[in-house]
Amino acid sequence: MAGALLALAVLLAVGLGTLRVPPAVTLAAIGKGLTGKAASLGALERIVWEVRLPRVVAGALVGASLGASGAATQGLFRNPLADPYLLGVASGAALGATAAGLVLGHGGGAEFGAGAFGPAFAFAGGLGAVLLTLAVARAGPRATNDSLVLAGVVVSSILTAATAYLVLRDGERLRAVVSWTLGNLALAGWAEARGLLPYALAGVATLFAQGRALDALQLGDDTAYTLGVRVRPTRLAVIAGASLATGAAIAHVGSVGFVGLIAPHVMRRLGAASHRPLIVASALGGGALLVLADLGARTLARPSELPVGVIMTLVGGPFFLWLLRRGRP
Amino acid sequence: MAAASRRAVLGGSLALLAGCGRGRKAGGGGGEAPRDDLGRLVRLEREPQRIVSLMPANTETLYALGAGPRLVGRDDFSDHPPEARALPSVGGLETINVERVLALTPDLVVCSEFGAQAVALERAGLTVWAGSAQSYDEVFAVTSALGRLVGRAAEAEAVGAALKREVGRVEGALGGRPPVRVYYEIDATPYTVGPRSFVGTLIAKAGGRNVVPEGLGDFPKIAPELVVSADPEVMVGLSLGEARARPGWGAIAAVRAGRVRQLTPEERTVITRPGPRLGEGLRILAEIVHPGALG
Numbered sequence: 051m052a053g054a055l056l057a058l059a060v061l062l063a064v065g066l067g068t069l070r071v072p073p074a075v076t077l078a079a080i081g082k083g084l085t086g087k088a089a090s091l092g093a094l095e096r097i098v099w100e101v102r103l104p105r106v107v108a109g110a111l112v113g114a115s116l117g118a119s120g121a122a123t124q125g126l127f128r129n130p131l132a133d134p135y136l137l138g139v140a141s142g143a144a145l146g147a148t149a150a151g152l153v154l155g156h157g158g159g160a161e162f163g164a165g166a167f168g169p170a171f172a173f174a175g176g177l178g179a180v181l182l183t184l185a186v187a188r189a190g191p192r193a194t195n196d197s198l199v200l201a202g203v204v205v206s207s208i209l210t211a212a213t214a215y216l217v218l219r220d221g222e223r224l225r226a227v228v229s230w231t232l233g234n235l236a237l238a239g240w241a242e243a244r245g246l247l248p249y250a251l252a253g254v255a256t257l258f259a260q261g262r263a264l265d266a267l268q269l270g271d272d273t274a275y276t277l278g279v280r281v282r283p284t285r286l287a288v289i290a291g292a293s294l295a296t297g298a299a300i301a302h303v304g305s306v307g308f309v310g311l312i313a314p315h316v317m318r319r320l321g322a323a324s325h326r327p328l329i330v331a332s333a334l335g336g337g338a339l340l341v342l343a344d345l346g347a348r349t350l351a352r353p354s355e356l357p358v359g360v361i362m363t364l365v366g367g368p369f370f371l372w373l374l375r376r377g378r379p
Numbered sequence: 380m381a382a383a384s385r386r387a388v389l390g391g392s393l394a395l396l397a398g399c400g401r402g403r404k405a406g407g408g409g410g411e412a413p414r415d416d417l418g419r420l421v422r423l424e425r426e427p428q429r430i431v432s433l434m435p436a437n438t439e440t441l442y443a444l445g446a447g448p449r450l451v452g453r454d455d456f457s458d459h460p461p462e463a464r465a466l467p468s469v470g471g472l473e474t475i476n477v478e479r480v481l482a483l484t485p486d487l488v489v490c491s492e493f494g495a496q497a498v499a500l501e502r503a504g505l506t507v508w509a510g511s512a513q514s515y516d517e518v519f520a521v522t523s524a525l526g527r528l529v530g531r532a533a534e535a536e537a538v539g540a541a542l543k544r545e546v547g548r549v550e551g552a553l554g555g556r557p558p559v560r561v562y563y564e565i566d567a568t569p570y571t572v573g574p575r576s577f578v579g580t581l582i583a584k585a586g587g588r589n590v591v592p593e594g595l596g597d598f599p600k601i602a603p604e605l606v607v608s609a610d611p612e613v614m615v616g617l618s619l620g621e622a623r624a625r626p627g628w629g630a631i632a633a634v635r636a637g638r639v640r641q642l643t644p645e646e647r648t649v650i651t652r653p654g655p656r657l658g659e660g661l662r663i664l665a666e667i668v669h670p671g672a673l674g
Binding site: 067068069093094096097100101102104105218219225226229230234236237238239240241348352353354355356357 | 471473474565566567568569570592595596598599600601602603604605607608624625626627630
């Protein structure tokens with residue numbers, strides 16, 4: 051079901067865009083690309099194969115990372131609002147990205163795109179923030195979910211304040227940084243897709259492997275322990291998997307919000323009850339959701355683009371409220 | 380494009396600000412009173428002798444008008460001419476320290492019409508003229524208004540006329556050359572400039588044809604697909620390496636010919652600041668778009 055949704059979203063997103071490309075040309079471009087004949091692509095075919103398709107693939111990978119991470123984090127914290135952003139990964143990445151601009155300067159590789167240092171800084175910032183949260187929350191035997199969430203929120207606030215201060219000092223970059231915090235897939239190419247793939251796969255696999263343990267955790271830490279679940283390693287594995295996948299996603303395309311919140315809730319509605327199917331379905335559904343949101347971002351105001359985070363929240367926000375009104379799944 | 384990005388971020392507060400801006404009571408004498416961009420008539424009792432300028436382009440204009448010696452303060456971004464840097468700064472667009480402005484005892488504050496600073500400064504009892512040029516034509520209008528405000532109307536006309544002559548010389552030197560397709564990038568989002576923006580006007584006068592269509596506004600976030608299909612012959616504002624690394628951009632004419640030109644921060648400032656150095660900005664662009672044409 052979720053897989054079909056993703057396939058449909060990808061088809062639509064590759065077929066539609068700023069320029070009108072006949073379906074036959076789209077198919078020919080994908081055919082040539084997949085058979086290694088990318089050198090012989092025509093002008094329109096090149097746009098499909100080199101601009102549009104990698105952007106869609108990158109969007110699907112980012113959506114999958116965020117969706118699966120959201121599902122697992124909500125399970126871990128037994129909180130329907132949880133996502134990896136709660137632990138500071140987004141605010142840390144934003145600080146890293148902003149710092150890259152200051153350290154490397156304009157045009158010094160601080161921008162985002164293939165071969166730039168920006169993503170490396172953002173990734174380091176995101177993971178650094180999560181590690182800081184874990185350290186502050188004393189991720190020892192006495193760490194509780196509450197202490198982790200509290201530490202995450204406070205770490206996030208501190209890093210966000212630092213980012214805001216740095217951004218306001220550098221008015222020239224204000225627009226670029228704000229755009230980045232709303233998510234931006236515009237320049238995602240095959241290099242970004244390749245960079246995201248291992249993190250998305252490893253992240254989803256790690257989370258999937260903890261699926262049974264997450265099911266047991268829903269009964270409470272103590273009950274899970276008596277069922278043979280080692281609570282602390284499970285917690286660390288989920289946090290590591292979600293943070294790596296989310297951190298890589300944010301590093302490449304900015305902090306897209308809401309996917310990690312919505313995708314798992316929709317999938318629970320559609321019948322994914324235990325965590326293994328829920329994590330897989332949330333990955334597929336999250337991918338579809340982001341691909342569709344980015345399609346809207348590319349086409350609603352063409353040939354100009356809208357921030358994907360704005361589309362996601364304007365459509366996703368009301369949808370989420372509607373889900374809430376219908377009561378808990 | 381500091382002013383432009385601020386406009387985008389803060390534009391929403393403009394309506395609010397316009398609503399709060401009170402008309403000043405008419406004073407005696409002081410000559411013709413120029414209206415500012417908030418629609419207020421600003422009358423001065425006498426020629427201002429202690430001026431604080433909070434907009435980089437306006438600071439440059441005041442110096443060009445010969446009013447530099449009367450400036451007593453500036454904002455963080457007013458960095459030209461060099462003597463402006465010696466003035467005490469009172470903060471940035473959203474961080475103006477009103478107490479520091481008051482301590483300078485100005486009889487005129489020239490500030491941006493965007494954001495809340497005009498209202499805050501006026502509430503503190505200061506005489507405020509809030510306005511800035513956002514387009515090519517507005518440069519001449521603001522220069523003229525500032526000239527009347529500080530009693531340098533004749534100088535303002537001379538500065539405006541000299542700028543127009545400088546622009547005319549560049550246009551003359553480029554005369555007859557076919558326009559070149561140009562893509563100008565503000566940042567790697569990618570944000571670019573529309574044909575009607577200040578930079579867009581300079582590109583046209585520099586013999587370029589902006590690949591960005593009209594109707595998207597002055598600072599659109601452009602679809603990369605469009606840039607690839609429009610196939611610009613010259614790209615400005617990013618490096619060749621950056622352009623090559625972008626998905627599908629390697630096939631663009633400008634990239635293949637190596638005609639992708641990063642701007643130094645200084646060049647970017649000159650090109651994007653709608654003030655008395657617009658002729659200089661135009662020459663930089665013309666040299667990039669039509670190398671060697673200016674001789």
